[in-house]
Amino acid sequence: MQKPRSKFYLGVATLAAVLISAAATLAQNTKAPIKIEVDLREAPRRIFHARLDIPTAAGPLTLVYPQWIPGEHGPTGPIADLAGLKFTAAGKPLPWRRDDVDMYAFHCQVPAGASSLEVTLDYLSPVSTGSFSASPAATAQLAVLNWNLVVLYPQGSKTDELTYSASLRLPTGWKFGTALEAAKESADEIAFRPVSLTTLVDSPVIAGAYFRAIPLSSSEAPLHLLDLAGDSAAAVAISPELVAHFKQLVAEAGALFGARHYRHYDFLLSLSDYVQPFGLEHHQSSDNRSPERALLDPDRYALFAGLLPHEFVHSWNGKFRRPAGLATPDYQQPMRGDLLWVYEGLTQYLGYLLTARSGLRTPDAQREYLAWVGAYLDHWPGRTWRPLEDTAVAAQILYGTRGEAWTSWRRSTDFYDESLLIWLEADTIIRRESQGRRSLDDFCRRFHGGQSGAPAVVPYIFDDVVAAMNEVAAYDWRGFFTARLNSTSPHAPLGGLEGSGWRLVYTDTLNEHLRSMERVSKLTDVRFSIGVIVKNEKDDKDDGAILDVIPGTPAALAGIGAGMKLLAINGRKWSPDVLRDALRAAKGSSGPIELRVENAEHYQTYRLDYHDGERYPHLVRDAARTDLLDQILRPRASSSSSAGGPANRASGKSE
Numbered sequence: 001m002q003k004p005r006s007k008f009y010l011g012v013a014t015l016a017a018v019l020i021s022a023a024a025t026l027a028q029n030t031k032a033p034i035k036i037e038v039d040l041r042e043a044p045r046r047i048f049h050a051r052l053d054i055p056t057a058a059g060p061l062t063l064v065y066p067q068w069i070p071g072e073h074g075p076t077g078p079i080a081d082l083a084g085l086k087f088t089a090a091g092k093p094l095p096w097r098r099d100d101v102d103m104y105a106f107h108c109q110v111p112a113g114a115s116s117l118e119v120t121l122d123y124l125s126p127v128s129t130g131s132f133s134a135s136p137a138a139t140a141q142l143a144v145l146n147w148n149l150v151v152l153y154p155q156g157s158k159t160d161e162l163t164y165s166a167s168l169r170l171p172t173g174w175k176f177g178t179a180l181e182a183a184k185e186s187a188d189e190i191a192f193r194p195v196s197l198t199t200l201v202d203s204p205v206i207a208g209a210y211f212r213a214i215p216l217s218s219s220e221a222p223l224h225l226l227d228l229a230g231d232s233a234a235a236v237a238i239s240p241e242l243v244a245h246f247k248q249l250v251a252e253a254g255a256l257f258g259a260r261h262y263r264h265y266d267f268l269l270s271l272s273d274y275v276q277p278f279g280l281e282h283h284q285s286s287d288n289r290s291p292e293r294a295l296l297d298p299d300r301y302a303l304f305a306g307l308l309p310h311e312f313v314h315s316w317n318g319k320f321r322r323p324a325g326l327a328t329p330d331y332q333q334p335m336r337g338d339l340l341w342v343y344e345g346l347t348q349y350l351g352y353l354l355t356a357r358s359g360l361r362t363p364d365a366q367r368e369y370l371a372w373v374g375a376y377l378d379h380w381p382g383r384t385w386r387p388l389e390d391t392a393v394a395a396q397i398l399y400g401t402r403g404e405a406w407t408s409w410r411r412s413t414d415f416y417d418e419s420l421l422i423w424l425e426a427d428t429i430i431r432r433e434s435q436g437r438r439s440l441d442d443f444c445r446r447f448h449g450g451q452s453g454a455p456a457v458v459p460y461i462f463d464d465v466v467a468a469m470n471e472v473a474a475y476d477w478r479g480f481f482t483a484r485l486n487s488t489s490p491h492a493p494l495g496g497l498e499g500s501g502w503r504l505v506y507t508d509t510l511n512e513h514l515r516s517m518e519r520v521s522k523l524t525d526v527r528f529s530i531g532v533i534v535k536n537e538k539d540d541k542d543d544g545a546i547l548d549v550i551p552g553t554p555a556a557l558a559g560i561g562a563g564m565k566l567l568a569i570n571g572r573k574w575s576p577d578v579l580r581d582a583l584r585a586a587k588g589s590s591g592p593i594e595l596r597v598e599n600a601e602h603y604q605t606y607r608l609d610y611h612d613g614e615r616y617p618h619l620v621r622d623a624a625r626t627d628l629l630d631q632i633l634r635p636r637a638s639s640s641s642s643a644g645g646p647a648n649r650a651s652g653k654s655e
Helices: 012-029 197-201 240-257 298-304 307-313 345-357 363-378 388-393 417-433 440-448 462-472 477-485 495-499 512-521 554-558 576-586 628-633
Strands: 034-039 047-055 059-064 082-089 092-094 105-110 116-124 142-145 163-169 175-178 182-185 190-192 205-208 210-215 223-230 264-271 278-281 285-290 321-323 458-460 502-507 523-526 532-535 546-549 565-569 593-599 602-608 616-621
Touching: 059 116, 082 105, 092 105, 142 223, 142 264, 163 197, 175 210, 175 223, 175 264, 205 210, 205 223, 205 264, 223 240, 240 307, 240 345, 240 440, 264 307, 278 307, 285 307, 298 512, 307 345, 345 363, 345 417, 345 628, 363 417, 363 502, 363 512, 363 616, 363 628, 388 477, 417 440, 417 462, 417 477, 417 495, 417 628, 440 462, 462 477, 495 502, 512 523, 523 576, 554 593, 554 602, 565 576, 576 593
Parallel strands: 034 163, 223 264, 264 285, 321 458
Antiparallel strands: 034 047, 047 116, 059 105, 082 092, 082 116, 142 205, 163 190, 175 205, 182 190, 210 223, 278 285, 502 616, 523 532, 532 546, 565 593, 593 602
């Protein structure tokens, strides 16, 4: 488990240094850009080399390493992986000192006569653990460069006001993709056009030996590229059918929002089993990481399908329209996440819509996914003490949790999935109140649309969301959202499911989304019956490990806890089939289910009073209501409306 980092406040002496450093920064802003050269030729060894040339004046100077990373919603800058730090001025090495309160700040004294400071450093990419951009970012065949990993900047500077001129070296034969514009390319180096530090950090680079850049749009609108880097040629061998769905995604997003707030857009997708799966949004691109066979294996694809739509939506909802508490002037200011139920939660809902509208998942698959979300949250006892809004406020803590143990009682970053349910309900209310004339699509065009053009940030507060919703359909939206954000009801907000013409039910047929999760994650999930999730990895020492136990379920009431190990069921060695056979046999039976469990080298048999058989969630139609869910998931754009620009932009090879 990653330990949460504390917030630090500068003392008087440090504050003085900040003021002096800010003065030096002001002088820097009138001079040449800061130069940064990054060398990824040793990326297969997981070492990124960087050199910065920072124009400055003589005197004290404080440089800082980015701490609060946009999109990561916490102080996640991986300062512990910074190594080899050296300062040089006027040809002579300079001593530096880390601030003893702010671990991300480095002080030095620039000598008289020096007009610039040279900084060299290495970033050591983790091998197996980390979160977001601090997770493993390189393999033998690919690398993902997030510039915040290798950059320093003068303390007190606004990142919009600092200009960086960046260049990059890659291993021989590697190709790359990025939203940055290349000014000059050679066999040895790529030089990018100067940009603000904000834009640089917002523009990651993906590179690899197995690389493809696929145009997703035609000639009459902004260029969209799908940039693939994988650990094998097979990984990037995307099918024409899937490319067509991604083209439709571009079209459907345009139809939903009515405007594009970027000059061009790159979907960066790394495909490797040695980088941690996640997605991170940027204004003109997204950093998407998935298993090597995510485009090839049906179950891996089923879990992957919604990733790119979610991150694409963030270009409008999160990057263009951004909560005021997340629109900070630099990377050292704490961010406030109270509106993450809009930033991430609305994006979760809109990504869900676009995944269906683009054909990346079928309507049937989307209903199975929605049933899974509604069911697991409806069996989430942590809701009884922790309101949804607190999961948003405490996001920086919850992102750092590790493992499954007691997640249902602790709660996690529930502002994603629970907000999906809330925004689905809001969509059904708009449709009902307007007699079908309007929907949440109209809110998106009002709130996120406007004039197409270059990236911009328009902050908002809760009142702005309420006002825009009322412009679409008059309703007590303030009360609606407030009640759901502050609820400690034991049950999830399922009004949207019911309002859309469907009901959540449980049968003995395995949910298809859950089936894919079980196979890919190597677990057996019977939380909806006896209340346990078990590691299922034959011949592995952790096989049978009880990952979580849902409080209030038969397993919990019998005394079983997370961290124990399941050995046998009813006297027979544990396996998924033996467990499910026991559940089926218990239906209508009067006898208990006996689980033999190890707890830190102690053994005990627990008897579970359970007689309802297997239970898995599904949606069934409510014939008394209109099928609004079908209307919500229906495509809006024709496939021919997926438009873009010429496919020969210098920042990547196209095919």
